[in-house]
Amino acid sequence: MSKKDLYINELTSCLKEMVSEDLKAGAAAPLSDIPGGCYISQLIVGDYTAFTALYAEESALNGFASAYAKFDVSPDDRDEILADFLNMTNGRFAVLLSNSQSVECTLSVPEYKPPGTVTLRSDSVAIPVEFPFGSICFIFSE
Amino acid sequence: MADNDLKILICDDSLLARRALRENLKTLNCTNIFEVSDGQAAIDMYKQEHPDITFLDIVMPVKDGITAVKEICAYDKDAYLIMVSSVGTQAHLKEALKSGANDFIQKPATIEQLKAVITNAVTK
Numbered sequence: 001m002s003k004k005d006l007y008i009n010e011l012t013s014c015l016k017e018m019v020s021e022d023l024k025a026g027a028a029a030p031l032s033d034i035p036g037g038c039y040i041s042q043l044i045v046g047d048y049t050a051f052t053a054l055y056a057e058e059s060a061l062n063g064f065a066s067a068y069a070k071f072d073v074s075p076d077d078r079d080e081i082l083a084d085f086l087n088m089t090n091g092r093f094a095v096l097l098s099n100s101q102s103v104e105c106t107l108s109v110p111e112y113k114p115p116g117t118v119t120l121r122s123d124s125v126a127i128p129v130e131f132p133f134g135s136i137c138f139i140f141s142e
Numbered sequence: 143m144a145d146n147d148l149k150i151l152i153c154d155d156s157l158l159a160r161r162a163l164r165e166n167l168k169t170l171n172c173t174n175i176f177e178v179s180d181g182q183a184a185i186d187m188y189k190q191e192h193p194d195i196t197f198l199d200i201v202m203p204v205k206d207g208i209t210a211v212k213e214i215c216a217y218d219k220d221a222y223l224i225m226v227s228s229v230g231t232q233a234h235l236k237e238a239l240k241s242g243a244n245d246f247i248q249k250p251a252t253i254e255q256l257k258a259v260i261t262n263a264v265t266k
Binding site for chain 1: 155156157158159200201202203227228229230231232233234248249250
């Protein structure tokens, strides 16, 4: 299994365990640009490097943050909660890589809401996930 | 020392991680808890409050947890420091212990893990 497929499997597991079983994950598809101001990203760095991010409409981000935190998240705290989800998912992925492939990685500090349109690397894929509160798009590139 | 006398410092840039750790510690009768969100703030708070147990994340803004552990150990060789990270690999465990941490827990920390940490801190 490729590292990308491992990541998507781990992401799906984390979403079901930590956010909601009520989801429908779409197929990964290439993505070139996303609007700025609405997404959070984190790099996986070390023996293996990957870019991860999530973005969505404001209302879906609010719903996702509250579903993950299990309490009503205030607008001021929302992005920190979303970054926590990325961090937990990427941490589990890093442990999986270490245990299964002896690939050692760590994580960067999450980045919040870069301004302007963001052009992604050419190998970036988007994994759309539908929840009752809206659609969240997860981005991954190696 | 009774558990509820312990002074505990939590250092994590994640609001959710701080909240979860605080709530779990409260169930263990630990209520004297201070919170900060970066490594430098942890060092400053440690020097101010001299906590019995300090929990530190690794990846944080301003100053990471490994650097903070080294600086706290240099200031107080008897500091009781626990690294708590989402990346619970052997490499991270070794790095944490080498830097001076007493133990390492992968997030999310369970009640049982915290109970063991408190027991070890009280009996050391």
